[in-house]
Amino acid sequence: MKMRVRSLLAVALVVAVVVGFQIPAALAQRNRDIVVVGMAQEPDGLMMAFHSMAAGAAVNNSLLKGMVEYNDKWQLYPITVEKVPTLKDGDWELLPGGKMKVTWKFRKNFTWHDGKQYTALDASWTNLMLRNPRSPTVSRTVIRKIDNMLVPNSNDPFTLVVQWNERYPFANIGHTVYPRHVLEKDYLRDPGQLKANKQNRFPIGNGPYKMAEWVAGSHMTLEAYDKYPLGVAKIKRQTWRFILDSTVLQANAIAGQVDVTEINNITDCGALEQIERRNSNVQGHYTPALIWEHVDLNLDNEWLRDKRVRQAIAHALDRAAIAEIACSGGRQPVAHAWLPERHEGYNKDVKKYTFDLARARALLAEAGFTMGPDGFLRDRAGKRFEMTIMTTAGNALREQVQQIMKDQLKAVGLDLRIDNRPAGVLFGQTTARRQFPHMVMYAWLMTPASLGNTLWKSDQIPTAANNWEGQNYPGFRHEENDRLLTQIETEIDTAKRVAMLKRQQEIWAEELPSIPLYFRLHLTTSPKAVRGVSPAGLAGTYINWNSSEWVWSQ
Amino acid sequence: MQRFLVRRAMHGAIILVGLSILLFSLLVFTPGDPVELIAASTPDIKPEDVAALRAYYGLDDPVFIRYFKWARSVLSGDLGFSRTYGTPVTKLMGERLRNTLTLLATSVALAFAVGVSVGIYSALHQYSATDYTVTVLAFAGLAMPVFWQGIVFILLFAVWLPWFPAGGMMTPGVAPGWPAFVDRVWHLVLPVAVLATSGMAGWTRYSRSSMLEVIRQDYVRTARAKGNPENVVINKHALRNALIPIITLVALTIPGVLNGAVLTETVFSWPGMGLLLFQAVLGHDYNVAMAVLLFVALMTVAANLLADIAYAMVDPRIRYD
Numbered sequence: 011m012k013m014r015v016r017s018l019l020a021v022a023l024v025v026a027v028v029v030g031f032q033i034p035a036a037l038a039q040r041n042r043d044i045v046v047v048g049m050a051q052e053p054d055g056l057m058m059a060f061h062s063m064a065a066g067a068a069v070n071n072s073l074l075k076g077m078v079e080y081n082d083k084w085q086l087y088p089i090t091v092e093k094v095p096t097l098k099d100g101d102w103e104l105l106p107g108g109k110m111k112v113t114w115k116f117r118k119n120f121t122w123h124d125g126k127q128y129t130a131l132d133a134s135w136t137n138l139m140l141r142n143p144r145s146p147t148v149s150r151t152v153i154r155k156i157d158n159m160l161v162p163n164s165n166d167p168f169t170l171v172v173q174w175n176e177r178y179p180f181a182n183i184g185h186t187v188y189p190r191h192v193l194e195k196d197y198l199r200d201p202g203q204l205k206a207n208k209q210n211r212f213p214i215g216n217g218p219y220k221m222a223e224w225v226a227g228s229h230m231t232l233e234a235y236d237k238y239p240l241g242v243a244k245i246k247r248q249t250w251r252f253i254l255d256s257t258v259l260q261a262n263a264i265a266g267q268v269d270v271t272e273i274n275n276i277t278d279c280g281a282l283e284q285i286e287r288r289n290s291n292v293q294g295h296y297t298p299a300l301i302w303e304h305v306d307l308n309l310d311n312e313w314l315r316d317k318r319v320r321q322a323i324a325h326a327l328d329r330a331a332i333a334e335i336a337c338s339g340g341r342q343p344v345a346h347a348w349l350p351e352r353h354e355g356y357n358k359d360v361k362k363y364t365f366d367l368a369r370a371r372a373l374l375a376e377a378g379f380t381m382g383p384d385g386f387l388r389d390r391a392g393k394r395f396e397m398t399i400m401t402t403a404g405n406a407l408r409e410q411v412q413q414i415m416k417d418q419l420k421a422v423g424l425d426l427r428i429d430n431r432p433a434g435v436l437f438g439q440t441t442a443r444r445q446f447p448h449m450v451m452y453a454w455l456m457t458p459a460s461l462g463n464t465l466w467k468s469d470q471i472p473t474a475a476n477n478w479e480g481q482n483y484p485g486f487r488h489e490e491n492d493r494l495l496t497q498i499e500t501e502i503d504t505a506k507r508v509a510m511l512k513r514q515q516e517i518w519a520e521e522l523p524s525i526p527l528y529f530r531l532h533l534t535t536s537p538k539a540v541r542g543v544s545p546a547g548l549a550g551t552y553i554n555w556n557s558s559e560w561v562w563s564q
Numbered sequence: 565m566q567r568f569l570v571r572r573a574m575h576g577a578i579i580l581v582g583l584s585i586l587l588f589s590l591l592v593f594t595p596g597d598p599v600e601l602i603a604a605s606t607p608d609i610k611p612e613d614v615a616a617l618r619a620y621y622g623l624d625d626p627v628f629i630r631y632f633k634w635a636r637s638v639l640s641g642d643l644g645f646s647r648t649y650g651t652p653v654t655k656l657m658g659e660r661l662r663n664t665l666t667l668l669a670t671s672v673a674l675a676f677a678v679g680v681s682v683g684i685y686s687a688l689h690q691y692s693a694t695d696y697t698v699t700v701l702a703f704a705g706l707a708m709p710v711f712w713q714g715i716v717f718i719l720l721f722a723v724w725l726p727w728f729p730a731g732g733m734m735t736p737g738v739a740p741g742w743p744a745f746v747d748r749v750w751h752l753v754l755p756v757a758v759l760a761t762s763g764m765a766g767w768t769r770y771s772r773s774s775m776l777e778v779i780r781q782d783y784v785r786t787a788r789a790k791g792n793p794e795n796v797v798i799n800k801h802a803l804r805n806a807l808i809p810i811i812t813l814v815a816l817t818i819p820g821v822l823n824g825a826v827l828t829e830t831v832f833s834w835p836g837m838g839l840l841l842f843q844a845v846l847g848h849d850y851n852v853a854m855a856v857l858l859f860v861a862l863m864t865v866a867a868n869l870l871a872d873i874a875y876a877m878v879d880p881r882i883r884y885d
Contacts, residue, residue: 044736044737046736052843054647054648054649054650054847055648055649055650061602062601062602062605062606063605064605143616146617146620147613147616148602148606148609148613148617149606149608149609149610149613150610150612150613151608151609151610151613152608154610202620205650206645206650206651210650211649211650211651223736225733225734225736225835226649226651226656226659226660226835227660227663227833227834227835227836227839227840227843228732228733228734228833228835229732229736231736231737247737249736249737251732251736251833252833253731253732253833254830254833254839254842254843255715255830255831255833257715258714258715258718258730258731258831258832258833261715261718261719261722261723261730261731262722262730262731264723265722265723265726265729265730266726267722267729267730267732288723431595434595434596434600434601434846434848435595435596437596437600437601437604437605438595438596438597438600438601438604439595439596439600441604442600442603442604464608476611477611477614477615478611478614479610479611
């Protein structure tokens with residue numbers, strides 16, 4: 011018996027020694043030819059016209075380059091085309107009858123990862139494929155504005171003419187382009203089965219990295235494409251690891267087992283600071299972004315229909331303090347309307363609602379509320395002043411803000427009840443079908459092309475009658491606001507568009523259909539030793555937008 | 565015995581059909597669906613696009629039609645197509661099942677070996693300092709939630725003491741062959757330790773009480789009275805009898821360990837069935853969620869049947885007619 015125990019111990023020791031020697035060998039595989047990006051999502055596919063997950067869009071920033079893209083200054087720059095069309099240069103023409111024509115010149119040195127030439131013919135075919143009602147295209151909103159996409163000269167496959175059937179101010183942000191030679195056969199067989207095409211899981215792209223491996227549930231590996239015409243990526247491999255739990259992702263960043271984090275579900279600067287403190291090789295990026303944290307008010311409610319009540323709620327909340335909870339030091343600007351300072355339509359002169367309890371009480375008194383015996387207000391009919399606020403269950407930061415709001419609104423006599431929902435339910439039904447009785451807290455992620463027409467126009471209030479179209483969840487109705495947003499949608503002149511957006515902000519801030527809280531920072535990390543990382547903080551433009559330029563410093 | 569097995573198999577089939585209806589209904593009636601998720605993250609989507617997507621994903625049919633379509637497809641051996649992964653569910657399950665079985669087999673074996681040994685040692689030294697320590701540790705092991713323990717282990721053994729990886733199943737790019745095998749073992753240590761802990765605690769308690777019961781039996785006293793050495797009394801007379809109820813429990817713990825695997829795999833990003841189920845439920849990927857849930861149900865039914873058979877095999881007093 012003793013001999014048997016000793017033998018077992020000896021075997022265990024040998025295994026331990028062998029494993030011990032092998033672990034450093036495994037670790038040694040992580041060298042400076044590779045950068046590991048960790049994110050808290052796994053893409054559901056990589057043909058983004060058929061999907062909507064941010065994770066897929068992020069990986070695509072390395073695999074599939076657009077005709078033009080936004081950079082970290084939020085400026086459009088040409089990638090697979092020679093230039094961004096402009097009215098001034100004449101390659102963007104306004105035609106009679108509200109139509110437009112935009113001419114694009116494709117670069118001749120771009121190839122797909124299988125070596126085939128990338129041309130304007132791919133773009134025009136992609137447009138046909140995506141507009142086919144049998145293709146699983148997520149949104150055809152922009153496609154419907156296009157009459158046709160042509161390659162007018164068969165001898166010149168690098169010129170694309172896009173004929174628009176209506177004015178659209180962002181006709182210069184490019185179009186989705188997929189490799190025709192990869193997809194056409196399956197498309198002709200059955201457009202409905204295109205999601206099963208290899209392109210969705212193992213795409214042939216045109217970007218600085220090409221797909222090497224996707225181990226479902228674990229990671230994907232991309233390798234530098236040696237014919238990328240804008241400069242071969244300096245780091246040879248990019249690995250994307252899927253770590254769904256944000257806390258575990260942070261632990262990986264601290265342990266140095268992921269180099270970069272993106273789509274990390276970190277909304278608290280403290281978490282990023284902790285990573286930096288615990289791993290001195292990591293640099294946190296606190297990037298101003300187009301992420302607007304706010305509380306939508308249901309304007310169909312008898313109390314919230316009254317502008318004075320909405321304004322009183324804004325005055326009763328110390329929004330500057332709320333903005334400090336996640337990121338101290340004034341890094342997250344308090345929102346006074348729905349557009350942040352970096353957006354062209356930002357208006358610094360809108361009405362501001364400072365933390366002023368006396369003003370809040372006065373407004374509520376004007377609205378007919380009187381104090382009840384329990385310290386909470388009563389309306390004219392004697393009904394107790396109580397409201398419900400909803401948000402994404404499990405989001406610790408928003409739940410903390412709710413508690414603060416509850417305390418602060420109690421001071422003016424409003425009893426706030428908390429009733430949260432899982433994100434899938436909150437965004438699937440509660441907001442989209444306006445099933446929140448009073449308030450709902452969440453964030454909108456916007457781009458420079460966001461004009462607010464789906465958010466604030468009265469025909470965008472989701473109802474059963476309009477088949478739940480639109481995102482005007484508060485139910486905001488205002489004649490001048492509607493008129494401005496209709497004009498903004500088709501106004502090509504930037505100066506005029508900006509002027510109208512500023513006026514719209516004034517109206518919005520006066521009417522206050524939502525309580526603006528703050529503009530969130532986009533929080534990401536990268537190693538200090540990797541030079542060239544410059545997050546943009548835009549939806550659709552992720553930390554790796556320029557990853558071909560990243561380089562490990564010596 | 566044969567009649568018993570046929571009867572139990574038929575019961576199992578009825579249970580599985582009932583469960584499939586229940587699970588399908590639960591998934592479908594959970595608020596939200598895949599198209600709502602897509603629409604929520606696509607601000608400019610129009611109702612006509614939403615309608616087209618609903619038709620594309622077959623969400624327009626009444627629930628019972630959807631169930632019958634799904635059931636017909638399953639009965640013909642086709643588990644359907646994953647909306648999320650764009651691959652057949654059968655292929656997806658095959659890859660993930662191997663990873664889960666690796667995790668389960670290792671953790672169950674470890675939990676059983678350590679738990680039973682410690683439990684029996686503890687029973688043989690009842691009321692000693694070791695017994696009290698083992699009891700306290702066993703209750704602590706049973707009380708610790710798996711997800712919390714997982715995060716604590718990651719902080720302890722991957723962040724503070726960087727001995728093991730903080731999740732994942734492999735180091736991307738590791739050379740194939742022996743280095744890849746060692747790399748897998750290295751990644752397996754923490755999730756196995758977490759998943760085995762609660763199992764270990766349970767086995768310790770079961771085996772301790774079973775052994776305590778057996779060593780008080782007359783036949784053990786008789787064995788001692790006959791002058792047998794203590795190790796013969798324990799190993800030959802007590803241990804074998806104490807193991808009878810424990811062996812039958814092995815099969816019954818499988819469903820519980822599968823449940824634990826959902827949390828362990830999520831915390832450790834271990835690409836197994838548990839993580840797949842978690843992602844499928846969040847993403848309203850009905851075909852995948854149904855396949856995984858039914859697999860767990862099938863395992864539970866099979867494990868119960870196995871427990872009955874094992875009981876009859878190890879205990880000659882049990883007969884099934």
